[in-house]
Amino acid sequence: MAYSLLEIDRLPPALIASALAACLHVSSSEVDVADADGAQDERNWDAPVLCDVSDAGGHVSQSLDIYVQDSVRHRPSEAELALTFSAATNTVILYPAEEQIPSAYWLATPDRLVTRVRLLSSDDEAASYSIDAAEAYIPQLSQVRTIQLPEIIREHPVPTPTASAFAAAVNSLAQPGEESAAVRLPADLESAVERARAYLSEWERLTRRMASGWQPTGRYPADMYCAALQSRDHVDQLAADLPEPVSGLLREALDQLDSEFRTLTQGDGGHEIAEATGTPHLDLLERSWWWQRRPKELPW
Template identity: 45%
Template structure:
């Protein structure tokens, strides 16, 4: 298994070796650590843990890659390994997030705090790294803004069963009703799929207490309300076979939305907007972000 960490503080090789040994439950003599840009001739290539580090610039000091042989049993997840490494080394550790966002990382502190972070790399060669934001306050990084990271939330998978059912039913009706299925803008079915999925994703998150962060950005919430606006317009112009399916799906989601909200709007200037703009989740999930 490979582990890829970015380390905030500079660590000597001996501390890297000790921290990896502890995190991976192997003897220190089984860990080989070396500077990637240094001499490689005296390395122990058969070591159970073979690690390279590189000095980097900016808000992180070291990039660390560790390869662990299959002979090492009980290999921890990258998250667990990073947490133990941070605890033993006494420094903040970053590791890549699952989402397909280059700037998305997890961060773990020596005390065990785990949060999302946005890490940016400059266009310089070599790049300069900056920790742009975190989702929870990190004592070691007091100057870093605390905020939700919408680019990560967008990438998180949320099941949308009603949207899936709509697409399946529309596909079955296509032959009988001549419904075009071209997946492109302007096609009624495409527009319905995109906007219904947006509306459903937000409502599913609401139903789980805004899992996993317990919070939700205002701009993403408003995007879902605007998707509901478009569904209302589409429901008056869509082909009849699609219209019946769409009305049923939207009706189910609307009822769920009502059950998770109360009367009253958190926004100004929406007097002429649809009723969904005049209900609010309690508490507001973006407060304090």
């Protein structure tokens, strides 16, 4: 099993070895730590735990590439190892997040704070890193700004079965059945249906995120919430413009998602959205009913 950790503070090899031994439940003699760019002749290549240390710059002092053999019985997740290693060495540790974004990282502190950060790397030959932002205040890095990271939310996969079912139902209209001929959709209508599916998907993602407690971070920016409400506006217009039976299928999908949205929200006349976004309250009062409701659990 392999792990990739980044250290804020520069640590001596002996401390790295003892900390890894404690975290992996092995003896220090079973851990080999060495400079990745140094001499390799005297390394213990048979050690159950191998750790290559590379120098870095900026907010990161060292990177650790750790390789753990199958003979080591305790092989924690990367998140668990980062947290225990941070406590054992009394330093801040970063490790890659699941999203396919180069800047997406998790950060762990010795007092067990875990938060998401945006880590930027330079294009220089020598690695240099900058923590551009974090979703929680980090005492050890007080100069780092604290903001919500929208790219994490955008990249988090959210299934949209209702929107998929709508698209499948429309597609079935174009397939000849046993009792009726296929309905041929004009090219412009196909484009409108695709837009309806896309906007419906955004509306569905909002309801799924609310229902999940705002996964993956528990946070959701107010401007992204309003963008989903705007998608609902677009779906409403398309439902009025599309011909039957396509319009009816879209309305059925909307009714289902609207019901879920009502369950997860409460009416407040648009006051919360107005305050969170700086939108004039009178402007929101002129909009549709979904603009007059706020999440029961505010994520911003």
